[in-house]
Amino acid sequence: xxxxxxxxxxxxxxxxxxxxxxxxxxxxxxxxxxxxxxxxxxxxxxxxxxxxxxxxxxxxxxxxxxxxxxxxxxxxxxxxxxxxxxxxxxxxxxxxxxxxxxxxxxxxxxxxxxxxxxxxxxxxxxxxxxxxxxxxxxxxxxxxxxxxxxxxxxxxxxxxxxxxxxxxxxxxxxxxxxxxxxxxxxxxxxxxxxxxxxxxxxxxxxxxxxxxxxxxxxxxxxxxxxxxxxxxxxxxxxxxxxxxxxxxxxxxxxxxxxxxxxxxxxxxxxxxxxxxxxxxxxxxxxxxxxxxxxxxxxxx
Numbered sequence: 001x002x003x004x005x006x007x008x009x010x011x012x013x014x015x016x017x018x019x020x021x022x023x024x025x026x027x028x029x030x031x032x033x034x035x036x037x038x039x040x041x042x043x044x045x046x047x048x049x050x051x052x053x054x055x056x057x058x059x060x061x062x063x064x065x066x067x068x069x070x071x072x073x074x075x076x077x078x079x080x081x082x083x084x085x086x087x088x089x090x091x092x093x094x095x096x097x098x099x100x101x102x103x104x105x106x107x108x109x110x111x112x113x114x115x116x117x118x119x120x121x122x123x124x125x126x127x128x129x130x131x132x133x134x135x136x137x138x139x140x141x142x143x144x145x146x147x148x149x150x151x152x153x154x155x156x157x158x159x160x161x162x163x164x165x166x167x168x169x170x171x172x173x174x175x176x177x178x179x180x181x182x183x184x185x186x187x188x189x190x191x192x193x194x195x196x197x198x199x200x201x202x203x204x205x206x207x208x209x210x211x212x213x214x215x216x217x218x219x220x221x222x223x224x225x226x227x228x229x230x231x232x233x234x235x236x237x238x239x240x241x242x243x244x245x246x247x248x249x250x251x252x253x254x255x256x257x258x259x260x261x262x263x264x265x266x267x268x269x270x271x272x273x274x275x276x277x278x279x280x281x282x283x284x285x286x287x288x289x290x291x292x293x294x295x296x297x298x299x300x
Contacts, residue, residue, distance in 0.1 A: 001026055001060070002148060002179045003048065008057035010040075010047060017043060019203040021057070025179050028147075030170060030193055033183040034273055035200035041183035042082065044200070045150040048181070049079045062147060075102055079150040080141045086125040091136055095143070104145025109174065113139035117165050130157050135165075142169060149180045155189045163189050187269035197269065199276050207276065209290040211267055217290065219250045220268045237283050238275035249275045251286055 003025035010018045017040045025031065033041045046052045047059060050066035050073075059066060064073040089097070091114055099105035114121050117135040125133055134157045141149060155163045163186075170180070170193050184190055197214070199207040218237075223246045235251035249271055275283045 002028075002062060004058070004060040006058045008047070008059060009055040010043065010052065011055065017203060018054075021204055023198065023205045023208065025181075028177050028179050029195035030180045030182065031196045031198060032187075032190055032194040032269070033181060033198050033200065034185075034187065034269075034276075036277055039200045040203070041200060042152050045079060045152055045181065045183055048148075049077050049150060050074075076146050077148045077150065078102070078141050078144045078146045080137055080152065080154055082152040082156060084137060086133055086137065088124050088126040090124055091119065091121045091139070094136075094140060098140070099143070102144040102146060106143050106145060109145075110139055110143035113142055113169060116169060117162070131159060131162055134158060135162060138166060138169075142175065145174070147178055149178055151180065151182045153184055153186070154182060155184065155186045167193050187273050191267060191269040194269070201276070201280060206280070206284055207287055207290070209287065213290050214267045214272070214287075217252060217287065218267065218272070219252045220248065220266075220271050222247050237286055238271070238279050240274065247271055249283070
């Protein structure tokens, strides 16, 4: 078990953020954490690496209590926060001073990632743009080789090319052994690389599902107009107007063929996120077969 969370409670001051939160990560993969602002996505990452202590409940990461901050556990976890400060070093100097704390760290891979991300390896961080600093932090995080990698809004600050470079790096075979948890609002940026999604709502993990299971159960796409929707009216979960067209989320009939003649093949996370946020109860009821908390949240 890579991550086990049971009946966790946590909050700030008098504000209770998590109540009875439970989750499992039993296998490697890239997990996308979604939820509305203030739902606690960044807080969850900090709880998992031991920077925060839950009020109640149990968290186990790689067989250890993260709050104990044991050296062997810290060497197996790396977190890239949304906001960070880098010392005024070069990437090579950062590798020499910090890489030694991670047994699987690879300078060769770091150099490959820097080339792929177009980050000058000998430039000092003080001279870099915000986007270059973000890329350097991502490159170092990936080069650590830690079994667990936590990333908070990693594509924020990256341009379109940088986001494509990030997706390409995340799909490299050397990351297949890792569990990567990514907190993000940039659903479209990441939907092609995620293996699982978690949707956090009202202090609980409202949905945990594999992307391929969602693709099997749901049909998403754009209809020319309302007259093209009758075939899915009974299973229509969400719709919104985009110009003269209608974007929609619907259940597939018996998990089989598309209910509409064209479009809607892959999971469109931005559309699903809107459906979950704006029509929560109906969507979660429809997806109940994919989420069985009593049997363990992870559906590997």
